[in-house]
Amino acid sequence: MHEFSTAVNIVEAVKRAAKSYDATKVIGITIQIGKLSMLNHDQLLFGIEIAAKGSVAEGAKVTIEPLATKIRCRECKKESEVPEEGTLYDILTSLACSKCQSKDVEVIQGRECVIKDIKAEVGKK
Ligand SMILES: [Zn+2]
Numbered sequence: 001m002h003e004f005s006t007a008v009n010i011v012e013a014v015k016r017a018a019k020s021y022d023a024t025k026v027i028g029i030t031i032q033i034g035k036l037s038m039l040n041h042d043q044l045l046f047g048i049e050i051a052a053k054g055s056v057a058e059g060a061k062v063t064i065e066p067l068a069t070k071i072r073c074r075e076c077k078k079e080s081e082v083p084e085e086g087t088l089y090d091i092l093t094s095l096a097c098s099k100c101q102s103k104d105v106e107v108i109q110g111r112e113c114v115i116k117d118i119k120a121e122v123g124k125k
Contacts (some may be wrong), residue, residue, distance in 0.1 A: 003040055008045025010056055018056045023120035026057040030117040032067035034110035035084055069110030073097035
């Protein structure tokens with residue numbers, strides 16, 4: 001249940017953010033998901049809906065945006081974005097530096113799932 005534990009973490013982070021801004025209700029959450037995180041979007045959305053029940057984030061509209069996959073070449077240190085075409089297998093097997101074509105690269109972005117934006121109503125004091 002990779003998606004569900006991620007969903008719980010997201011909702012916990014949203015709840016903490018809402019609390020620190022004295023928000024009374026979270027309206028929208030935008031998250032960015034890297035293709036290499038291998039998260040199923042539908043399952044993640046469902047998990048967030050369940051995890052948010054009864055909390056300040058219940059009913060928030062969740063938007064998922066893709067997070068680009070980025071690699072850094074160990075040979076020439078060039079950082080480049082990986083074109084996200086084809087299957088995950090295609091992407092993983094074709095990872096190569098855009099400058100020197102070396103296959104000795106490390107993924108520096110694209111495995112993660114991050115909260116980009118939270119929209120909330122703030123209560124009057
Ligand atoms: Zn290179």
